[in-house]
Amino acid sequence: MGQGSTQAASAAVCTPATPAEVRAMIRDGYTGYTGGKAPGYVQANICILPKDYAEEFLLFCQRNPAPCPLLERADQGSYRLPRLGKEIDIRTDLPRYHVFRDGVFCEEVTDIRDLWSNELVTFALGCSFSFEEALREAGLPMRFMDRGGVAGVYQTDIETQPAGRFHAKLVVTMRPFAPADAIRAIQVTSRFPNVHGAPVHIGDPAAIGVDLSRRYRDVGSDEILPYELPLFWACGLTPQLAVANAKPPLCITHAPSSMLVTDIRNASLASF
Structure with missing residues (x-):
């Protein structure tokens, strides 16, 4: 690729976009940070756990709202988050995922369809990018x-x-x-x-x-x-440290600064 093409590709990545366009860009292979993408829209931290750990994690979020501001909890086995974006597929729509087994970080991946099961529960948490x-x-x-x-x-x-x-x-x-x-x-x-x-x-x-x-x-x-x-x-x-201590057999989170870009406006989260 020539210098002009490289600059054009870089500019395309940096160009502000709608949430749907950002998620499409991620599905097409973008693996960078999501900061600054889709200005005006909420980005979410993600934690995906087996059902046997979901209620305890929900309680952890409720007791620690500053680091774990809960935006949404998906139904068990569902990879959709319709309240955050009707076209969201949590298996593909983050640039990078971190996979933990028994509380230990194992790998970074860009797609979790092979890891998905009906036993998993997704939590979406507020992010400082907003x-x-x-x-x-x-x-x-x-x-x-x-x-x-x-x-x-x-x-x-x-x-x-x-x-x-x-x-x-x-x-x-x-x-x-x-x-x-x-x-x-x-x-x-x-x-x-x-x-x-x-x-x-x-x-x-x-x-x-x-x-x-x-x-x-x-x-x-x-x-x-x-x-x-x-x-x-x-x-x-x-929550990643909490997962390390809880040691679930499987946990999937966002990689640092690689968030889920939602269809919710940042302004809607302001309390006054």
């Missing part, structure tokens, strides 16, 4: 987004509320802001409790057990300028 759009609309700068990246991800020493076999340390995302912008960021994100809401911590990372040089699975940016404050939001990767 409130990032609100932050951008408020004029708040996020350098990692300008560079095509994602927020830094960290494991804290904060315990979540356990539910049966599910328990975990809280995972967070970090975004740095100048002090005045930090105040505005708190105000903006507090309007979106269904997509993680306001920060869980501001300032000293060590106070929550975070070393900024040690990102969770090396995901995202750790850059903080001298005049900035780090703000930490609960993260939808927390």
Whole structure:
């Protein structure tokens, strides 16, 4: 492929699109991040579990709404999520999936049709990409987004509320802001409790057990300028740690920053 063709393909991937177009692009082989795709629409974290673990995981979400803001639970065996998008097929519509067996990460795949069974239950959880759009609309700068990246991800020493076999340390995302912008960021994100809401911590990372040089699975940016404050939001990767502790025979999740793009508008999730 020549340079012109490469640039054209890159531009096509970066062009804003409808949710249906993004999902079609994924089915055609796109495996990158979904951040910035289909502006204005909710993206969801995904956790798929055997039916014998579903009720406990539902309770875990209810007890920990900040990292696990539940948007939808599918019927057992159904790979459709009609309330999130009538054409969604959860087996094919994420760029990358992570597969866990007995709580251990085994592989990354781009299609889970071969893994699907009528014993599986899908959970869709709110994602910080929704409130990032609100932050951008408020004029708040996020350098990692300008560079095509994602927020830094960290494991804290904060315990979540356990539910049966599910328990975990809280995972967070970090975004740095100048002090005045930090105040505005708190105000903006507090309007979106269904997509993680306001920060869980501001300032000293060590106070929550975070070393900024040690990102969770090396995901995202750790850059903080001298005049900035780090703000930490609960993260939808927390359930992956809970899965590791619960050790179900099979669990399938989204890969970091590779979400389900839904047909729901971000604005519909604002509480005020």
